[in-house]
Amino acid sequence: NAGVIQTPRHKVTGKGQEATLWCEPISGHSAVFWYRQTIVQGLEFLTYFRNQAPIDDSGMPKERFSAQMPNQSHSTLKIQSTQPQDSAVYLCASTTGGGAETLYFGSGTRLTVL
Amino acid sequence: GDKVKQSPSALSLQEGTNSALRCNFSIAATTVQWFLQNPRGSLINLFYLVPGTKENGRLKSAFDSKESYSTLHIRDAQLEDSGTYFCAAEASNYQLIWGSGTKLIIKP
Numbered sequence: 620n621a622g623v624i625q626t627p628r629h630k631v632t633g634k635g636q637e638a639t640l641w642c643e644p645i646s647g648h649s650a651v652f653w654y655r656q657t658i659v660q661g662l663e664f665l666t667y668f669r670n671q672a673p674i675d676d677s678g679m680p681k682e683r684f685s686a687q688m689p690n691q692s693h694s695t696l697k698i699q700s701t702q703p704q705d706s707a708v709y710l711c712a713s714t715t716g717g718g719a720e721t722l723y724f725g726s727g728t729r730l731t732v733l
Numbered sequence: 734g735d736k737v738k739q740s741p742s743a744l745s746l747q748e749g750t751n752s753a754l755r756c757n758f759s760i761a762a763t764t765v766q767w768f769l770q771n772p773r774g775s776l777i778n779l780f781y782l783v784p785g786t787k788e789n790g791r792l793k794s795a796f797d798s799k800e801s802y803s804t805l806h807i808r809d810a811q812l813e814d815s816g817t818y819f820c821a822a823e824a825s826n827y828q829l830i831w832g833s834g835t836k837l838i839i840k841p
Contacts, residue, residue: 661831662831721778722768722821722829724768724777729774
């Protein structure tokens with residue numbers, strides 16, 4: 620069991636460029652969460668999928684952020700026209716059944732927008 | 734105010750000593766999870782708790798839903814225990830409310 624896999628570990632983009640972050644949940648897990656972590660805001664919920672369906676995207680900035688889960692083995696978080704304030708560590712987590720069960724996190728993607 | 738308040742915010746301990754971290758909740762938490770974020774940034778799940786206690790090696794955690802708090806006790810602290818400890822309370826059937834963390838430094 621490789622755990623939750625996130626790629627890339629680090630990404631540097633210029634202001635206005637697009638960034639796509641990838642997450643592979645633990646095999647057999649049916650729920651995927653995306654969080655963002657900064658020193659100032661701490662851990663912020665972004666969005667949640669269960670059985671590949673989007674359940675709650677209330678934490679997503681509406682205009683430039685989007686997330687998808689096209690199959691049970693991966694999810695993507697896309698940020699269009701990145702801004703310096705998007706710089707953060709983006710964390711993906713999965714659980715078995717979709718409730719607030721034991722969360723297993725990936726190592727995160729550190730996004731730096733210059 | 735903070736729905737999940739962690740204390741202390743930072744703690745420095747000598748190797749081999751014991752410590753207690755605490756989370757107070759102003760929400761009706763039904764479950765609590767404790768995580769360690771190690772210096773590499775990985776968030777490791779330590780405990781998933783319904784009201785009651787759990788123990789794992791040198792770690793012991795308790796959750797009292799009536800008094801709205803949870804504790805994490807570390808016995809015989811080791812260097813590898815260094816990092817930031819987070820608690821997170823379940824607010825709905827999937828949403829977690831996170832504390833702001835306790836940064837723990839273990840000194841040799």
